[in-house]
Amino acid sequence: MPLTIPREELMLQGHTACAGCGATLSMRYVLKGAGEKSAVAIPACCWAVIPGEFPYTALKVPLIYTTFASAGASISGLREGLDAQGKEDYTVLAFAGDGGTADIGLQGLSAAMERGHNVLYVMYDNEAYMNTGIQRSGSTPYGAWTTTTPVGSKRDYKRENKKVVADLMIAQNVPYVATATIGFPEDLERKVAIAKSIKGPKFIQILSPCPPGWYYNSADTVKISKLAVETKVFPLYEYRDGKLKVYKPAKTLPVSEYLSLQGRFAHLREDEVEEVQKAVDERWESLLKKEQS
Numbered sequence: 095m096p097l098t099i100p101r102e103e104l105m106l107q108g109h110t111a112c113a114g115c116g117a118t119l120s121m122r123y124v125l126k127g128a129g130e131k132s133a134v135a136i137p138a139c140c141w142a143v144i145p146g147e148f149p150y151t152a153l154k155v156p157l158i159y160t161t162f163a164s165a166g167a168s169i170s171g172l173r174e175g176l177d178a179q180g181k182e183d184y185t186v187l188a189f190a191g192d193g194g195t196a197d198i199g200l201q202g203l204s205a206a207m208e209r210g211h212n213v214l215y216v217m218y219d220n221e222a223y224m225n226t227g228i229q230r231s232g233s234t235p236y237g238a239w240t241t242t243t244p245v246g247s248k249r250d251y252k253r254e255n256k257k258v259v260a261d262l263m264i265a266q267n268v269p270y271v272a273t274a275t276i277g278f279p280e281d282l283e284r285k286v287a288i289a290k291s292i293k294g295p296k297f298i299q300i301l302s303p304c305p306p307g308w309y310y311n312s313a314d315t316v317k318i319s320k321l322a323v324e325t326k327v328f329p330l331y332e333y334r335d336g337k338l339k340v341y342k343p344a345k346t347l348p349v350s351e352y353l354s355l356q357g358r359f360a361h362l363r364e365d366e367v368e369e370v371q372k373a374v375d376e377r378w379e380s381l382l383k384k385e386q387s
């Protein structure tokens with residue numbers, strides 16, 4: 095695959111993210127694709143802290159902090175305001191966590207997409223409310239330990255399945271919907287470039303591994319991101335002009351290869367890992383069917 099990642103850095107050093115933060119790589123790659131003429135809205139989430147304290151910022155583009163539920167509304171207003179000033183060439187994007195997207199911000203997101211604003215909503219998915227101490231979100235996967243789904247005598251880990259927001263956006267027929275992850279940066283960059291070229295609402299969900307929240311060695315972020323795709327736990331797909339396209343990895347691995355690297359799944363018994371495998375296989379088959387229909 096040719097190297098397509100722009101050299102220009104719009105995310106600078108001096109940020110406050112944890113070592114190995116997947117969400118930080120997500121921002122870095124997204125901004126490289128979106129370019130200097132971008133305006134970013136960030137709701138309450140880790141990324142509201144990562145750029146640093148005012149008047150310092152680790153981003154070379156203008157950014158506005160919004161309340162937790164308001165990323166969708168904020169990018170709608172930003173877009174309309176910039177257009178009114180003749181600045182149609184600016185890319186307006188939200189950069190929001192999974193809690194701010196799958197849970198509290200879902201209505202604002204859905205409404206912004208429905209109104210058809212020319213915006214890109216990026217959901218960086220670290221699969222829990224990390225900034226406030228690893229609470230479960232709708233996007234936390236089945237089986238995961240979090241501080242609100244603790245593993246104790248009752249083995250009360252998360253029993254519900256992940257709510258996949260990209261699937262909801264497809265159901266809403268958003269013109270461009272994609273999933274991506276930082277272990278496949280060229281693919282991510284290509285998807286941001288396509289999103290940028292389409293006038294209208296776009297949505298990209300980026301799996302962004304989190305060392306403290308997923309409980310793994312911070313050197314393994316890219317490895318875990320790749321494993322998520324190779325085990326089919328986090329399929330990469332694109333939805334455009336009403337058509338779904340699923341990326342088929344050259345090699346596929348059992349889900350245990352992905353789960354076993356992460357402390358948040360350490361409590362799962364063998365039969366529970368098999369359950370996860372079954373659910374992953376079923377979802378994969380259903381995606382392939384949707385691709386053919």
Ligand SMILES: Cc1ncc(C[n+]2csc(CCOP(=O)(O)OP(=O)(O)O)c2C)c(N)n1
Pocket residue numbers: 138139140141162163190191192193194195220221222223224225226231
């Ligand atoms: C209305 C409201 N409720 C709760 C909070 C506290 N809060 C700030 S960030 C956050 C978690 C955000 O989780 P997510 O969107 O997944 O982003 P992450 O922290 O994982 O990057 C919460 C609960 C808030 N700021 N506003």
Ligand SMILES: [Mg+2]
Pocket residue numbers: 191192193218219220221222223224231
């Ligand atoms: Mg999160």
